Amino acid sequence: MALYINDDTSNVHQHQNMLAAEVGFSPDRWVLPIQKHGGNIRQVTLEDAGVNVRKQSSTLYDVDGLYTYDRGLLLAMNYADCVPIYVWSRKNNFTALLHAGWRGTACGIIGKLVEKYDGEPQDLSVMIGVAINGACYTVDSKVIQALEEIGLPDSAVEQNGSEWKLDLKTVNRYQALKAGIISENIHVSELGTEDMERFFSYRLENGQTGRALAFIGRYEDDQRSL
Secondary structure, eight states, X not given: OOSTTOXXXXXXXXXXXXXXXXXXXXXXXXXXXXXXXXXXXXXXXXXXXXXXXXXXXXXXXXXXXXEESOSSOEEEEEESSSEEEEEEESSSSOEEEEXXXXXXXXXXXXXXXXXXXXXXXXXXXXXXXXXXXXXXXXXXXXXXXXXXXXXXXXXXXXXXXXXXXXXXXXXXXXXXXXXXXXXXXXXXXXXXTTOTTTSOOTTTTTTOOOOEEEEEEOOSSTTOOO
């Protein structure tokens, strides 16, 4: 689903078309940022529809979070281990998607998003999606130190000599709670990208792998949501 990893462009477009038919959002209503594993977040509107979908550009470069108040727009990002975080409001049309690797998590990307929301945090719902699970994610002290600076719960890390097992899903849930989102509105997928029969894992496949697409949007029809 990604144009930037030397996959055959026609195959990527074919997969986009297949998904579009399945979910009812044509590709010219999608918007894709150029992710750089950081903490930058941008608001997008229907005027951004189609950006970086059929052809890459410099638009929305170095962006790992998108949000919109517009219906009829599909926010999308590519993943192959990092944490996709879907956020939506129960009170208005606020819809958001985050890409939270360890760097984005160390930037407190979910807290930054909540600060941009025009409403109360308790009105937000969060889905922490399919990402590499902690048992399969080993990091060094540099990563742990970066996360400790913003807050790292003991339940998210297990030391093994000079390395640590890190559960980024738990860290992001912790950050969502700190940002004011209530516990019952936070949902965490147990599925992991280490299941390579179903998903892509950049880490476990040594970078030689495809990318999955995470997406969230609201149909223009008030009676439907995705």
